[in-house]
Amino acid sequence: MVRRALTYAAVAAATVALATGCDSGGSDQAAAPGPVPSSAAASSPGPAASATPTPPAAPGPKSKPKPKRLKAGAKGPEVVALQERLTELGYWNGKADGTFGGRTTQAVYALQKAAGLGRDGVVGPKTEKALARGVRPEARSTSGRVVEISLKRQLLMLVDGGRVSQVFNTSTGSMERYEQKGRTYLADTPSGKFRVSRQIDGWRHAPLGLLWRPKYFNGGIAVHGATSVPPYPASHGCARLSIAAMNHLWTSGELPIGTRVWVY
Structure with missing residues (x-):
């Protein structure tokens, strides 16, 4: 049965907390004093001008999710999917057991070599794309x-x-x-x-x-x-x-x- 090319879930983006601050729109303004009656000790201030509210700060850019990277020591269903895809493409790595060990590292080396990528044994974005494209080397011999x-x-x-x-x-x-x-x-x-x-x-x-x-x-x-x-x-x-x-x-x-x- 032909399997679909692997896709790996992206790591969830971190939530950015946005603080909404308010600055004072201006100081209170006093009304111009009127004539002072002879009986008054002081003038009464005029009405205060209303403060202009500052609009909320624009949201900052959200941090981009970091791409998932599978490497030696990883375990779980994503590793099983990786191992099965490698086997499907012909990169020998033994039985899919869900543990990214030496056999899987060797198979990833081989895939990276066939794809012309850096040979680090880690499944990052470029290696993932090579898996999805189904990269495999071509033979020179034609028979037997x-x-x-x-x-x-x-x-x-x-x-x-x-x-x-x-x-x-x-x-x-x-x-x-x-x-x-x-x-x-x-x-x-x-x-x-x-x-x-x-x-x-x-x-x-x-x-x-x-x-x-x-x-x-x-x-x-x-x-x-x-x-x-x-x-x-x-x-x-x-x-x-x-x-x-x-x-x-x-x-x-x-x-x-x-x-x-x-x-x-």
């Missing part, structure tokens, strides 16, 4: 199951018959220099077309760090789970995914040996 890794957008996509079915936030080579055994290397993820050739079901204690359930597609370069998957290039060359996302690819059988991998 292909794992496409976009180095520019830092996205890993499962593509079936030219259609993107699932999208993940990934972090590839940082393009920085590093040293290993006295030699200097460049942390890059080479572009090209490859295939998943081997895999390890568990932790791989590699010389450059830990790799969770890696699926190798280019020598020692693999798609693997990691405890840190920032929304920017940070690896030594592999394509990092979250631990939860890598577990999903293993248990669902989405990335078997022989799967084509296209890095561009």
Whole structure:
């Protein structure tokens, strides 16, 4: 069933208290004294002029309601709606449980990358509009199951018959220099077309760090789970995914040996 695009209730505007003050319209005015009778000690004052009331002050501008922002730690039905919309668009974030945790943050990163937005993992007005528009990346391949890794957008996509079915936030080579055994290397993820050739079901204690359930597609370069998957290039060359996302690819059988991998 196709769901409607998300809408989020705006935060109610704060009530502005308006004080209605009155200024004095003028002082009392004395009448000009008449002739003073010889028997009178003093003249009687004339009638006082009525004061002119000051009109009430014009209402000040009401404060604009602040837009709703969903971020890590949020809970409730709005988060469920967000999670379901992300899943509908193909951004994997597991089961909708109403808690904005790591999986949801990773999916929001992926959406923001696809939409060309800042990658902060927070659902503000711009990210909300991207959800409403149904933004999703386009594939380059046209047939069969292909794992496409976009180095520019830092996205890993499962593509079936030219259609993107699932999208993940990934972090590839940082393009920085590093040293290993006295030699200097460049942390890059080479572009090209490859295939998943081997895999390890568990932790791989590699010389450059830990790799969770890696699926190798280019020598020692693999798609693997990691405890840190920032929304920017940070690896030594592999394509990092979250631990939860890598577990999903293993248990669902989405990335078997022989799967084509296209890095561009």
